[in-house]
Amino acid sequence: MSKEKVIRKPVEKIKPGQIVLFAVTILLAILFLYPVFFALISAFKSNGDILKNPIALPTSFYTQNFKDLFAQSDFATAIRHSIFLTVVSELLIVCIVPMAAYGIERRKSKTTSLIYTYFLAGMMIPFHLYMFPLFKEMKMFHIFGNMVGPIVCYISGSIAFGTLLYCSFLKGIPLEIEEAAQIDGCTPFQTFWKVTFPLLGPCTGSMVILNGLGIWNDYLMPYLALPSGKAKTITVEIASFVGQYTARWDIVFAGTVISIVPALIIFCMFQKYFVKGITAGAAKG
Amino acid sequence: MQKRRKFDKTAFVFIAPAFIFFTLFIIVPTVSSAYYSFTSWDGVSPNVKFIGLANYKEIFTSARFGNALKNTIILTVFISIFENAFALALALIVDNVRWGKNFFRSAFYVPVLVSGIVSGFIWKIMYNYNFGTINTILKDIGMGDFRQDWLGNNKLTLLMIGVVLVWKGAGYYMIIYLASLQSVSPDLIEAAQIDGASPWQRFKSITVPLISGAFTINFTLSLINGLKVFDQINVMTDGGPGFTSETLVYLLYKVGFNEGRQGFGTAVGIMLLFIIIILNTLQQKFLRSREVQM
Numbered sequence: 001m002s003k004e005k006v007i008r009k010p011v012e013k014i015k016p017g018q019i020v021l022f023a024v025t026i027l028l029a030i031l032f033l034y035p036v037f038f039a040l041i042s043a044f045k046s047n048g049d050i051l052k053n054p055i056a057l058p059t060s061f062y063t064q065n066f067k068d069l070f071a072q073s074d075f076a077t078a079i080r081h082s083i084f085l086t087v088v089s090e091l092l093i094v095c096i097v098p099m100a101a102y103g104i105e106r107r108k109s110k111t112t113s114l115i116y117t118y119f120l121a122g123m124m125i126p127f128h129l130y131m132f133p134l135f136k137e138m139k140m141f142h143i144f145g146n147m148v149g150p151i152v153c154y155i156s157g158s159i160a161f162g163t164l165l166y167c168s169f170l171k172g173i174p175l176e177i178e179e180a181a182q183i184d185g186c187t188p189f190q191t192f193w194k195v196t197f198p199l200l201g202p203c204t205g206s207m208v209i210l211n212g213l214g215i216w217n218d219y220l221m222p223y224l225a226l227p228s229g230k231a232k233t234i235t236v237e238i239a240s241f242v243g244q245y246t247a248r249w250d251i252v253f254a255g256t257v258i259s260i261v262p263a264l265i266i267f268c269m270f271q272k273y274f275v276k277g278i279t280a281g282a283a284k285g
Numbered sequence: 286m287q288k289r290r291k292f293d294k295t296a297f298v299f300i301a302p303a304f305i306f307f308t309l310f311i312i313v314p315t316v317s318s319a320y321y322s323f324t325s326w327d328g329v330s331p332n333v334k335f336i337g338l339a340n341y342k343e344i345f346t347s348a349r350f351g352n353a354l355k356n357t358i359i360l361t362v363f364i365s366i367f368e369n370a371f372a373l374a375l376a377l378i379v380d381n382v383r384w385g386k387n388f389f390r391s392a393f394y395v396p397v398l399v400s401g402i403v404s405g406f407i408w409k410i411m412y413n414y415n416f417g418t419i420n421t422i423l424k425d426i427g428m429g430d431f432r433q434d435w436l437g438n439n440k441l442t443l444l445m446i447g448v449v450l451v452w453k454g455a456g457y458y459m460i461i462y463l464a465s466l467q468s469v470s471p472d473l474i475e476a477a478q479i480d481g482a483s484p485w486q487r488f489k490s491i492t493v494p495l496i497s498g499a500f501t502i503n504f505t506l507s508l509i510n511g512l513k514v515f516d517q518i519n520v521m522t523d524g525g526p527g528f529t530s531e532t533l534v535y536l537l538y539k540v541g542f543n544e545g546r547q548g549f550g551t552a553v554g555i556m557l558l559f560i561i562i563i564l565n566t567l568q569q570k571f572l573r574s575r576e577v578q579m
Contacts, residue, residue: 018383025382029392035407036395054418096302103299111292122311124561126513128534129554130314132328132547133321137314156310159303188295217400219516239402242520249410256403263398279464282502
């Protein structure tokens with residue numbers, strides 16, 4: 001798209017309007033980035049310095065906050081839990097959701113269309129509505145108070161949006177390739193995993209990234225469903241610090257940096273998947 | 286075109302796992318919450334007492350629910366309007382700025398990456414009366430009189446929470462507007478330019494109708510997300526001061542977990558679902574009809 005524009009507009013003179021717009025954009029960017037920047041600098045300042053002047057930059061590479069964070073809480077376990085929940089849920093989501101979408105889109109029948117509508121209706125149901133009975137049900141299945149519970153719920157929660165995303169993407173993949181594979185003697189299962197699934201790569205990328213961010217940042221589910229009295233996830237630990245160490249902002253800021261930085265790195269590496277996932281999800285109609 | 290076939294074994298095998306998860310952990314609890322909303326269930330004891338419409342009666346008569354509903358509406362409307370205004374403005378800016386398009390698009394998206402809890406914490410500190418960034422800056426630029434207890438002031442609390450959500454959400458909706466803007470054919474704009482339309486006329490008569498699809502989606506999404514706000518309220522105010530920032534979701538959570546009235550909590554949840562269904566229907570009816578399809 002941008003290429004087209006470059007061709008349309010050859011060398012152009014810089015107009016004053018463009019400079020004004022550029023200045024406004026920089027100002028807005030500063031405004032939007034400042035709170036994150038504020039958290040970053042505060043993580044490397046002592047509590048006294050944060051209180052004395054919140055705007056000042058750290059004067060040295062001060063890492064005591066991080067040492068205190070790991071010494072005073074079981075933050076290492078929380079990090080491990082966050083990674084475990086995100087990775088395992090993602091792996092299972094990427095197995096289950098594209099398969100369902102394939103069944104719906106490639107084996108179209110009245111029943112599959114109904115199932116598609118059924119899944120989409122799930123997008124309207126807020127988690128908060130059904131969380132009390134859900135926890136009761138989880139206790140019944142003995143998956144309350146361990147890692148299985150949240151993982152199962154993350155999978156279930158990803159199905160509505162995921163099916164939508166994969167179905168819209170599948171529509172753009174020509175049938176001929178699959179038909180050729182089938183003629184060569186592939187079973188539907190082999191056709192899907194060996195031929196179609198690799199072609200769905202960009203969609204899987206978007207799915208993994210958007211869902212992963214949601215799971216990494218989730219609070220209520222691990223807070224309520226993981227055993228109390230122990231470290232849960234990064235987000236839950238941060239929330240509990242806010243209550244506990246009301247006077248030690250420095251420690252909390254160190255925690256927030258650990259929460260934000262992985263998301264930032266993933267974002268910088270896989271930007272296009274964020275954009276694709278959001279726009280594909282919105283274009284559902 | 287594919288021909289429609291019968292629901293065969295292959296389709297069943299492919300769809301079954303997702304269907305089972307979805308039904309067991311979303312639909313079953315949703316349906317049972319409809320049942321629990323007619324009970325005085327406390328969430329712990331095994332015997333659940335059926336009390337008919339008592340929970341709903343309480344909902345329509347209690348001042349606390351009315352207050353939560355009012356707060357929810359204020360917060361949601363505030364968020365939707367400003368999120369969309371900012372998102373559209375940012376998308377237009379990013380689309381038109383001459384240098385650093387990609388950088389700016391990423392910069393505006395960064396807040397979306399921050400978790401609800403973390404964003405709530407960062408802003409809570411920035412809002413702090415004595416040591417917060419905002420009051421410090423106000424003092425430094427000689428506007429010390431405007432210093433506020435941003436979250437402690439009854440009249441401001443909800444809006445200050447709204448500011449955090451707008452900051453965090455605008456980048457997401459910007460991406461959708463941006464994709465929509467970029468799909469507007471430059472030929473149309475050029476044709477209008479040749480016909481002598483001013484930039485404002487071009488925007489109003491060509492761009493706006495063509496991006497109204499994105500507008501519909503964004504407005505609905507931001508309304509529904511606004512209704513579900515929880516994390517920031519939890520970290521920043523815990524529903525306070527008093528009940529000034531208690532929304533429906535927060536009321537549901539508090540009565541359910543702190544007061545052991547999960548039956549009443551689920552009844553509040555059912556009301557929330559109704560509101561979402563109504564919003565979705567309205568979206569389909571009114572906004573869709575205005576869209577222009579190219």
